[in-house]
Amino acid sequence: MSSTFDQVATIIAETCDIPRDTITPDSHAIDDLGIDSLDFLDIAFAIDKAFGIKLPLEKWTQEVNDGKATTEQYFVLKNLCARIDELVAAKNAGA
Amino acid sequence: MRVPSRGAMQLEYFQLIDRILDLNLDEKTITVEAQVPKQSTIFEGHFPGYPIMPGVLLIESMAQTSGWLLLALFKFERMPFLAAVKEAKMRGFVPPGELLTIEANLVHEGSGYAITDAKIKVGGKLRCNSTITFSHVPFPNPDLRGHMDAVAKRIGFPQQALQS
Numbered sequence: 353m354s355s356t357f358d359q360v361a362t363i364i365a366e367t368c369d370i371p372r373d374t375i376t377p378d379s380h381a382i383d384d385l386g387i388d389s390l391d392f393l394d395i396a397f398a399i400d401k402a403f404g405i406k407l408p409l410e411k412w413t414q415e416v417n418d419g420k421a422t423t424e425q426y427f428v429l430k431n432l433c434a435r436i437d438e439l440v441a442a443k444n445a446g447a
Numbered sequence: 448m449r450v451p452s453r454g455a456m457q458l459e460y461f462q463l464i465d466r467i468l469d470l471n472l473d474e475k476t477i478t479v480e481a482q483v484p485k486q487s488t489i490f491e492g493h494f495p496g497y498p499i500m501p502g503v504l505l506i507e508s509m510a511q512t513s514g515w516l517l518l519a520l521f522k523f524e525r526m527p528f529l530a531a532v533k534e535a536k537m538r539g540f541v542p543p544g545e546l547l548t549i550e551a552n553l554v555h556e557g558s559g560y561a562i563t564d565a566k567i568k569v570g571g572k573l574r575c576n577s578t579i580t581f582s583h584v585p586f587p588n589p590d591l592r593g594h595m596d597a598v599a600k601r602i603g604f605p606q607q608a609l610q611s
Binding site: 390393394396397400401406407408409410411413 | 530531555556557558559560562580582
């Protein structure tokens with residue numbers, strides 16, 4: 353988890369020009385860091401590449417729009433990192 | 448309704464691709480050709496006495512080329528829309544009458560978005576290039592789908608590529 357967070361925080365800092373020390377596990381990417389959907393595509397691309405996964409952004413967006421999930425579940429960084437770890441584990445289990 | 452015509456680019460209508468030369472879904476690459484018209488109202492303003500293709504139209508032609516690759520990869524079930532243009536470089540002027548060869552390849556296919564690299568060559572030499580991001584969604588309405596089918600026919604989209 354911690355190393356996933358470090359990688360994600362570095363990606364966000366570099367991609368969106370946000371000071372690294374303002375990014376914490378409790379930061380909400382949209383509400384706290386002000387990242388919009390287009391900037392999040394760059395972050396998703398960097399995360400997909402770095403971890404060899406495909407963040408299911410469409411599914412997440414649909415769940416939020418349908419009221420089945422909250423943005424906190426996917427966009428608070430500690431939760432995002434947990435999702436990334438799950439996707440990496442699923443990929444490794446299937447390999 | 449305007450009937451798409453065969454032949455050269457029509458800049459005013461954003462018809463920026465003449466024909467698909469090659470589409471390889473295994474390699475995720477596409478090559479198209481476009482002949483810049485000798486005359487166009489665009490050149491009356493860009494620039495008087497010194498006509499050259501506007502950079503935005505060259506970028507658009509790279510985006511359209513990439514778009515056809517993505518449409519093929521999505522089997523015409525989703526429509527790509529331009530979302531971001533990075534590192535677009537206009538390396539030389541493109542005057543009226545030049546034959547453009549435009550290539551694109553898929554860099555990454557994410558969830559609801561895709562990234563391509565595209566380049567324009569003239570006489571084998573690189574003239575423009577860019578990295579382009581698209582968001583893609585299911586076709587928003589049948590009219591747009593019908594339009595894309597008509598353009599596919601005009602530019603010789605190889606339907607057999609979708610069978611493999």
